Amino acid sequence: MDMDAKKPYAVAVIIQVIYTGIFVILKAAFNQGFNTFVFVFYSQAAACHLLLPIALLRERRNVKSMSFRLLSKLFFCALIGNTFSINVLNVALRYTSATVQSAISNAKPVVTFCLALLLRMEVVKLRSQHGIAKVTGVALCLAGVFVIAFFTGPALSPVNHHRAFHTGHASSDPTSRVTWIKGTFLKLLGDTAWSLWIIFQAALLKEYPNKMLVTVTQCVFSTVQSFVVAAVAERDMSKWKLGLDMSLLAVVYNV
Template identity: 30%
Template sequence: MMEIKKKLKGSNVLIGMLIVQVIATGLQLLSKVILSHGTFVFALMTYRHVVATLCIAPFALIWERDSLMKVTWSVLFWLFMIALTGIIMAMGFFYYGLKETSATYATNFLNLVPIVTFIFSTVSRVEKLRWKTRLGKIKLLGAILCLAGALTITFYKGKVFYISHHHKHQNSSNYHEHKLRGTIFLMCSCMSYGCWFLIQSKVSKLFPYKYSATFIISIIATIQSAIIGVSMDRRKASWKLGFDMQLITIFYSGALATAATLCLISWAVTKRGPTYPSMFNPLSLIFVAIAEAFFLGEEISIGSLLGMFLIIVGLYSFLRAKSKEFSQIGSPNVGDAEVPSPEIEATTPRSNMELPILARESATFQSTTIQVASPILKQDEDEEEEEEKQCI
């Protein structure tokens, strides 16, 4: 029994990350169902972040109450930009892309977010490519494999088969038209996420309080979604809530996919480091593909399977190389004075589209280390002063 308890205790972080991916799978399927039935995207985003705000509020007000007094206009501006790029643009484009395609197809693009972020950070010289090193070559190869997988899924279909008997029949011309439009939305979502994670490197230094920052971001995102949504569609029917699948999805996404996922990933980062949670993201792609084919009757093609394989292999290669580079160098930007590193954020593509926390976790770890070391040094100095007084 003791050995079993030890094994269970040692695998609790693993179980937690598997739960995160299961929650992400449920979110993708529920979102696909309600969006296919005509749910207004910005109404969904508004109500979702109202629930998320209520769920995060206790953590921010109890554990980080003092941090709210440190919110300046500069911090507020950057939190506003995070909500705009990471929620309104990234999540909004993703929902529209999900509506036009399938959950499996859209999840494939979310796994490309680390690669897009890596490209953006390299072009903007926030991060070095280091392509002459072995790890740099592995990262570059992983990025190429992910890109090849995305192109394969987009342009190659191959033989099609179904797991469920109640598969859907769809017009070929309309399907390709919607798929092209959805692909454009998903590409815009990936680029928005890339910009979002770069902004995190700025905010993590200005305001390294994950719960308070998430609480404020949720409030801002709610206001932004409501204003944009009302500007696009003022019909009461678009904003009406009933006891149906839409209401279930709103509470599911706000309470589980935002609040619960935030806490689980934060806990996993504390236990195993910032790269560990991101290694599980490709699992949601597999879970979504199987669940969507089984429950929603979506088709599975040879091209999608081949593309998924390339993306998963490329993503794992990229993340493993990033992890080893971080452990060897300590920071990938050694030699670059006070340049924040986005590689921690880049390793968190967040297949469930949730608020970023790993950048703020990293900043918290660094500040904690400094705060722990300083009292020890101070105590040593006090002891030396006492010894000198005694000698005198």
């Protein structure tokens, strides 16, 4: 296998490492008291400040007028894929651990496939080898999710000593087990919303094939939506302050 053929695999590994780092840093920040809803607002606002100037410079000659119907679709997509999905995923992370979140994230392609199947965007032929392989993969993936949800297992030393790798409760505590299961299924719900957003995104890009403007518009909508959610969820303005700690690192790293 030559170097060009290995590049996609190397990129996939790097992306997984980056996402794992996000889970670890976010878990540590949330355990220190950083509000999950406030974090989503700050991360979306920071992304807007980064992407909006770039979009204006790069796409100023390619901007096509967006109809109200298209803007409504973008608002709905931002609500599902950014605001709802990310908020639910962060609450799930607070209830479980960075390890669980990283492991269940591998179920996203399966969830996307199932949704595409329900929407008749995918076809499975159960009598073919490819069809059997797809169904088997879905079954194994879902089995893994249920194992993670209902079996927390013993803590592993020395990794468990860091706040990012545990929930702060004993695994034998019934309340903790309920919280763990709730967090696992919230993670699956968030991934389902994210997968649904991917499917809608594909249809949107066919209607308006400008990826940069579609992304920036959704980011702006999500910033406004996330602010409303955060303002309702956290009314203590002292909790909105960012210091030189894990909360600031989480926002910067997530961008």
